[in-house]
Amino acid sequence: MNILYDERLDGPLPTPDRTALLHKLSIRVPDLQILHTEEALKPYECDGLAAYRTLPLLVVLPETIEQVQRIMQTCHELNVPVVARGAGTGLSGGALPLQQGVLLVMAKFNRILEVNPQGRFARVQPGVRNLAISEASVAHGLYYAPDPSSQIACSIGGNVAENAGGVHCLKYGLTVHNLISIEIVTVEGERMTLGNDALDAPGFDLMALFTGSEGMLGIVVEVKVKLLPKPQVARVLMASFDDVEKAGLAVGSIIAAGIIPGGLEMMDNLAIRAAEDFIHAGYPVDAEAILLCELDGVESDVDEETARVREVLEKSGAIAVQIAQDEAERQRFWAGRKNAFPAVGRISPDYYCMDGTIPRRELPGVLKGIAQLSEKYGLRVANVFHAGDGNMHPLILFDADQPNGLETAEALGGEILELCVRVGGTITGEHGVGREKINQMCAQFNDDELELFHAVKAAFDPKRLLNPGKNIPTLNRCAEFGAMHIHRGELPFPELERF
Amino acid sequence: MNILYDERLDGPLPTPDRTALLHKLSIRVPDLQILHTEEALKPYECDGLAAYRTLPLLVVLPETIEQVQRIMQTCHELNVPVVARGAGTGLSGGALPLQQGVLLVMAKFNRILEVNPQGRFARVQPGVRNLAISEASVAHGLYYAPDPSSQIACSIGGNVAENAGGVHCLKYGLTVHNLISIEIVTVEGERMTLGNDALDAPGFDLMALFTGSEGMLGIVVEVKVKLLPKPQVARVLMASFDDVEKAGLAVGSIIAAGIIPGGLEMMDNLAIRAAEDFIHAGYPVDAEAILLCELDGVESDVDEETARVREVLEKSGAIAVQIAQDEAERQRFWAGRKNAFPAVGRISPDYYCMDGTIPRRELPGVLKGIAQLSEKYGLRVANVFHAGDGNMHPLILFDADQPNGLETAEALGGEILELCVRVGGTITGEHGVGREKINQMCAQFNDDELELFHAVKAAFDPKRLLNPGKNIPTLNRCAEFGAMHIHRGELPFPELERF
Incomplete structure (x- = not known):
């Protein structure tokens, strides 16, 4: 299914006795809802990273803390791995089930x-x-x-x-x-x-x-x-730019002016057009980039900051600055941004949502780098950013039905993340590592650092039963992953010049 | 020296070969400044918690990161404990040296x-x-x-x-x-x-x-x-109260009004009088308590919040509310607070500075409890608080030259901290656990929690060479400490009614 993850690299997981587990759970945890038929397990085979799917050994749906305690005691005793799942909206496969493990669904803890x-x-x-x-x-x-x-x-x-x-x-x-x-x-x-x-x-x-x-x-x-x-007032400014890099520079200038906006978001032309087509937010479809800047607080304060931000935006080369005139327009401006992912989903058979962060000052250079990588792989990339904190969400548009469709998208995504690390950033901003970015962690951290992570993990979970194969790669995986890179004729960290 | 700490409870530390260590350090870490005569070691025998004193095995003063690395390698190899020290101002004995250990002084890293x-x-x-x-x-x-x-x-x-x-x-x-x-x-x-x-x-x-x-x-x-x-404007209000509990309630009311002040501090009468006598800050010496509330931000915002805070203070029963008229007066108001500790030092031969936190709502009840304990032990207590976050600094006034002077102060301090824990607070706000509060940690955490702390510690330092005997008590210590309590006819956690 995907070129980057290979389960064998983490070493074998124990193969639990499913019947014995079912039996023990039903005795030890009275009234516990347990799902075990293929039909019942099917809806839980993936989380928000739907490209990865695995049927869990069992699904349990506890309702009380005591039930959770007994489930954990039982699984611990029988050496059964446990993956916890909330609403399953995670985008990095953190709640991806294990064939050899119990999926602990916390949906009934809803009070x-x-x-x-x-x-x-x-x-x-x-x-x-x-x-x-x-x-x-x-x-x-x-x-x-x-x-x-x-x-x-x-x-x-x-x-x-x-x-x-x-x-x-x-x-x-x-x-x-x-x-x-x-x-x-x-x-x-x-x-x-x-x-x-x-x-x-x-x-x-x-x-x-x-x-x-x-x-x-x-x-x-x-x-x-x-x-x-709740802040007394919240106000949104939307600035349009004819150049993505100018928008990137404006972000730094707002922060440098001593203003910390409630939100500071950026979208490029592809994302703007997709969102406008879907939500009719009132976005300028010809702009190369827009910035959305929300200011909140007491009214007099917001008035003053609005004037200052407008000035900074104009000095940074914005071709237009628009202020949402009422709460309805403010909500529309945000709706466009918050629905950017599904909007992109409408213009491409598939998309792959990336999540890296970079130092704010690197924004213009990294945008240029992404454009070059997009051209190299022949795949369009729509850019949506939490610009204020340097958290980028490049959306790679691809078609999974094409030969190597997903593989190409993943390879492009991997290069974007490695670019983030090279400029001093990280491979994840807020979506987590999960299963998706387990290999990129080998680029982010060295062996000493990974060993320390594993030692900390062992302090909580010496048997490594909690969500194994996610988040922190084994040293073995990183060694093999590095070797694979070299095998393909590419070092994981070629000493490239910075963009 | 003190009744609460008994070194034997942590088990024996290795006894290093001082000559071998000196020899290895001088070879392996060229140009390292090493102090080893009693005279040279003397200034380092304590930190800000001067009641505890120990001469370290050696003092080293590295200048480069490479020197620190080599010192650590050498000590690790020879199983020598290491205590790091910054400026030595800590109030909980975190940098108290060990007789069997190296004191690593970071004073030369001053760029x-x-x-x-x-x-x-x-x-x-x-x-x-x-x-x-x-x-x-x-x-x-x-x-x-x-x-x-x-x-x-x-x-x-x-x-x-x-x-x-x-x-x-x-x-x-x-x-x-x-x-x-x-x-x-x-x-x-x-x-x-x-x-x-x-x-x-x-x-x-x-x-x-x-x-x-x-x-x-x-x-x-x-x-x-x-x-x-830097905030455009910072303004301080000083409110006087004829009742400590009213001042305590006012703190909660300010926060409940949706204002987060830059600082929100409280002092009781004994602290007010001591500070005024020392600094001439302009404090009302007849007040039972004062609150200092600083508001900062843009001017219009600060104006509005000042009016709201004044209203809340008056409604809470303040007998006077004064606003610092200029920067000099603002600095004076803060100087009184920031010098409260040395000011108390002038009115008592010795004082013992406590540092507990409590939920804000418990402030009035805990103040009453401290007054009762003060009477029980026959020692005066001056109260200085970071009131906004529930962090209290009761200063226990005592005379170390009296028989059992320090022991009585420590026992009173211990009871104050246990009171904090009972109302849902903690035994330290910002001064740390260090050597001072190692026994109270047994009251704060149960065995499962302490075991987890030790497991995390072991992930970084399996040989337990870094600052042993501080911060996290051994389970042995907690067991013995509990036993000692019972031996003295007191349970560590009598099921007292809440104040």
């Missing part, structure tokens, strides 16, 4: 346990949708800040596992910055609280370590999140 | 390597003073936000080790929130970068794990920090 306006927090179960937290808090004038584009569907447990971002994370931080504490169940079935009401808890910061660990350290069973007061 | 106004970061060596970073950035209108009261003297490497806070961390975050990446040397002498320019780096978040780990995971050799634009 909001407490919204506390005085303490400005909410306690929720991990299956609660991201947006539902804000909806439950709106009566108090509060909201939960991190807003991944999938926020209608994605769950907070998955957000913790991936340390999810969103268009507002430049100003309001990632998931980890908006958590107070999390309840987890360990691989051995112990219950534990990580984090604390205090700003700085004593001991090692295991909550920060756990957040973004992609299901490799434990199972999230409850989350206590911070709630923020 | 600012880069101030980058476009990228809004500074790269500095770990021995650079906290305030020096802001001083070097002021020409660009930038500053480094975390501002511990010791910022004139404390070093950024120590700030990383302790995850230091300060009066502005409520709004601007702790050290960990203001770091981009750190360079470390591992116990085996390997060099490694933790963190990344990207907002969310792939792999486990080892930078967050490392920050606040109190020298137990590695040695910080370079730090890349975020710089923020």
Whole structure:
């Protein structure tokens, strides 16, 4: 199915006795819903990275923390790997099942346990949708800040596992910055609280370590999140540019002017046209790039910043700057951006969504590099960015029905990510490593660093039963992956000149 | 010297061959400054927690990262424990030397390597003073936000080790929130970068794990920090109260009104009088408590928030609200607060500075509890708080020359911390655990949690050579500590009613 991932490189997983497992689970975990027929397992064969599919050994759908504890105890005893799954919206295959493993689906943990306006927090179960937290808090004038584009569907447990971002994370931080504490169940079935009401808890910061660990350290069973007061005013400016690099430079100039926008997003012409055609957001379809810049806070403050941002944009060569005139227009401007992925899906049989980050100053050069790679591979690339924090989402358009369709797209994607690493960036911004980018991790980290990751993993999960084969590659994989590169006549890190 | 810490509970440390170590270091690390005479070692026998003193085996003062690597390689090979020390201002004994260990003093790493106004970061060596970073950035209108009261003297490497806070961390975050990446040397002498320019780096978040780990995971050799634009305006309100609990309630009301002040500090009458007598800050010496509330941002915004905070304070029962009329008065108001510790030092032969945190809502009840404990032990307690984030600094006044002077103060301090834990808080806010609070960690965490800490520690330092006996107690220590408590007729956690 894909050229880059080869399961054998991670070494064999134990082959569990499915019948014995089913039997033990049914005895030890009363009332647990277990799916085991092929028909029932089918809907769980992939997450949001649909190019990778595997039927799990079993699916379990616990409803209580005690059930999760007993499931983990049982699997631990029988050496059965466990993959946890939230809403399954993840784009890097972090919740891709294992043929030899149990898929632990947290969908039934869907209750909001407490919204506390005085303490400005909410306690929720991990299956609660991201947006539902804000909806439950709106009566108090509060909201939960991190807003991944999938926020209608994605769950907070998955957000913790991936340390999810969103268009507002430049100003309001990632998931980890908006958590107070999390309840987890360990691989051995112990219950534990990580984090604390205090700003700085004593001991090692295991909550920060756990957040973004992609299901490799434990199972999230409850989350206590911070709630923020809704800004009095939010205003969006849309600037059009006749040149992508000018738009890239404008991003740096806004930040350098001492303004931290609530959101600062960029789209190139291909993305603009696709979104406009789908959403009718009012985007300028002839522009080579647009920037969307949201300012929020108290009104007088926003007025002043709006004037300053407009000035910066005009000095940076914007050909037009438009301010959303009312809330409806503001929502339309954002709807175009938030629906950019499905919009691109309408103009191409398939697309492959990348997720790399780069230092902001490298934006113009990397855009040029992507254009060159697009030409080299003969595949169109639409660019959508969380520009403010240098997080890019190049969308590679391809046709999986063509010979080598996916393979070519993956190879192009791999080169884009390696370009990100070369300019000092990373292979993932907010979508995680999962299964998808396991090989690129070999480019991001050296053996010493990977060994340290594995040692930390072993501190939580010495038997390596939690989500094996994701996130942190084995040294063996990296050695083989490097060898494959050389075998094809290319070094993984040719000493290329920078763009 | 102190009743609460007993070194034997951690098991014996290896007894190194001092002569062999000296010999190897002098061969392997050319040009390394080594101190080994009693006279030369004496100045390093304690850090800011001067009640605990130990002469180290040796003091080394490296100047380059390569020297640090070779020192670590040598100590690792010879099984010699290593304690790193920054400026030695820490208040929990985190840099207290070991008789059997090398004290690695980072004072010579005192260069600012880069101030980058476009990228809004500074790269500095770990021995650079906290305030020096802001001083070097002021020409660009930038500053480094975390501002511990010791910022004139404390070093950024120590700030990383302790995850230091300060009066502005409520709004601007702790050290960990203001770091981009750190360079470390591992116990085996390997060099490694933790963190990344990207907002969310792939792999486990080892930078967050490392920050606040109190020298137990590695040695910080370079730090890349975020710089923020200096706020246009900063304004301080001072509110006086005739009742400590009313002041405590006002804190919650300010936060509940949707305002996040740049700083929100509280002092009680004893602290007010001591500070006023020392600094002549203009504090109302008859008030039972004062709140200092700083608002910063653009002028119009600050004007509006000032009016709202004044209203909240008056509604909360403030008997007077005063606004600093100019920058000089603002600096005076803060000088009183920042010098509260030395001010208390003038009115008592000795004082013991505590550092606990509690949920904000528990502030009034805990203040009452501290007053009761103060009476029980017959020792005065001055209260100074980072009220906004629930971080308390009760200062216990005592006379070490009295029989059992320190022991009584420590026992009172211990009870205050246990009170913090009982109401859902922690035993340390920003000063760290170090040597001082190692026993209270047994109250904060259970065996499963401590085991996990030790497993994480072992991932970085399997031989346990880095700062042993600090921060994370051994299970043996906690078992014995519990037993001692019971032996004295007191359970560590009597099921007391909450205040």
